[in-house]
Amino acid sequence: MALRVLFVAGEFPPIKTIGRLRSAKFVDYLRKDGFDMTVLTTEANASVSGFDPALLDEVPSAIELLRVPMLDTEAVLLDPLKQMVRHLGRAPDKPSQAPSTPPASTSSAANNRLNLKQHSIDAFKWIVRNWIEVPDSYWLWAARAEAVADQYCNNTKVDLVFTSLPPFSAARIGFRLKRKHGIPWVIDYRDLWYGDVLREWISPIRRRLELIRERRYLRYADAVVAVSEQKTAFLQTLQPKSSARFLTLTNGYDPEIYAPYLAEPRAPNATIDFVFTGRLFKNRRGYSFAEALGQLVAQQPALRARVKVHILGGVSAEIRQRYDEILAQYHIQDLYRFTGDLPYQEAMRAQVQADYLLLIVDTGTTSSGVIPGKLFEYVAARRPIFALTDPGATQQIIERGKIGTVVPAESVAHCREKLAQWLQRPVPEQLTGDWAYLAQFERRNISKRLASLLLDVANNSDSPTPAHSTN
Structure with missing residues (x-):
């Protein structure tokens, strides 16, 4: 019987990102190698940023797709704030009468209210980006996708969960499914999470908190894949207690x-x-x-x-x-x-x-x-x-x-x-x-190595749950 893989990829066609290619090609080649593939990803339509209908041809055939809508943090959290502070920019209604204050004073007061409104919104956006969208803007999507994945695993026998990072929020899905259902879990790092050169803007405190979470995920994973030997070695240093297999599978070309x-x-x-x-x-x-x-x-x-x-x-x-x-x-x-x-x-x-x-x-x-x-x-x-x-x-x-x-x-x-x-x-x-x-960098050859890894993990892992640890 073919192995069923739940492939979690926040970036997937027809959304135009460079990360979509690795996931789409892995899914396609694994399907051709006899795996049953289910992809859990974001909703894709003309209203989604990056949607490119020409990329619909990149979606592999004969796979099951579970698409979960993205939620915009600002739409969920910021819009109510905008409604609240909008009143700050609106002068109170008064009975029609001669103005009691000079026009210049009225204009100044209105400007002050508008400035306060904008400062409030800007401050809230900063809080959202730095302390709510953790580890990234997919956090709300991941919460909803986790519920979809949990229901899917209740109804379908899944032999292995594969999460492609980034978005790093996707890691929580594999982690929760591993803990609840005991399904072997493989993490694929297209980019580093902790230590990535494009995430140096993150504050040291938040970086440390995210590292604690990432180390815990690495402790539970059955296998960890990275795109270069240097990144693979770096990830091993983050969690030396991990019993996972570490493997380098570069990106590739067709x-x-x-x-x-x-x-x-x-x-x-x-x-x-x-x-x-x-x-x-x-x-x-x-x-x-x-x-x-x-x-x-x-x-x-x-x-x-x-x-x-x-x-x-x-x-x-x-x-x-x-x-x-x-x-x-x-x-x-x-x-x-x-x-x-x-x-x-x-x-x-x-x-x-x-x-x-x-x-x-x-x-x-x-x-x-x-x-x-x-x-x-x-x-x-x-x-x-x-x-x-x-x-x-x-x-x-x-x-x-x-x-x-x-x-x-x-x-x-x-x-x-x-x-x-x-x-x-x-x-x-x-x-x-x-x-x-x-x-060696042709995707068909790289995917053969991935298929071998997944078979080994699925067939030889008892998927034990590590003892509770904060590291």
Whole structure:
């Protein structure tokens, strides 16, 4: 009899996030390997942020879908506050009579009420983000999804629960099902929870409280998966008492998805085009490339007509502002094009048609273990990669696979030196990589290893409940 897996994924098609791909592909390949797959995820319709109807084709066939609506914390908690403080901005009704106070005084009082109203809302938003949405904005969804999962497990024999993180709120679902139903539980870390470079804004007190919770979850898990050896080792240090199996399964790529785009002839470019596809936010910035290019153009003005940089994806307001300052400083505004988000298919075509692919990796204390999913899209696109990343897992794959060059993420000098070399050489027609080495990152091969792990956990775990511990 096939094993039934309840796969909990807050990010899943057709919601457009990079995290959706790992979950969707795991589910699809596991189904093809004979598992019965049930996916517990968020509701998806045109009213949901990130909904992309073109991604409906990514939803694997012949699976059971349990979709639970997302709840907006602000809608649940903030709207009543807005109703309450709205009265602060409204003058009290009075009988019609001559004004007893000068118009200027009336205007000042109204402004004070409006300011108080806005300050109250801003303060409440800060409290929500920092102390209510813990560990993330999916906390209300996870509470409702847990009830749905519990009912499902009451009515259906589930052999294993698999939770994909982030959202980190999803971990509570696997934890509760493990404790109540005794179902073996596997956690998949696409990103770190404690120690993630994109969560450094969290206060030390909250970070410590979340760590206590995460350590408890790790103690109960039967297996823990992470996307790099560095992250796997880090997670083991968080909970040395865990008896779970720890395994590294990187993100990957599907050659067949890119095959139609690779079959198209590459259009000749009048300029040397560097293409970045993805988001720039928080610790993922790429300023060093812009500064290096600006300095090279100052030294060699002829480069101005030869180079274009295409940023295809969302850019946070503060990062875009800094880019505008850098580009204006070096007078290279016309060399950068910020296109915004593109449909996934258009992004793949842009990757294949690029002369060079620009990879910008997050910086931070644990960045050595970061392997962005974008790296494997670039591998599939088969174009040379110019990577801004600190030493670690991403550098190892690029250099071992012979698919590009790596410079320290924030070193303008190193970036300028390598960029000058690339601009002096002809753009290669084909990428000559070590494809035998890179084949291990094909998703079908990674999913085979996952299937083996799940079978082992389901068949050999008595799923004992650890003794009560706060660690």
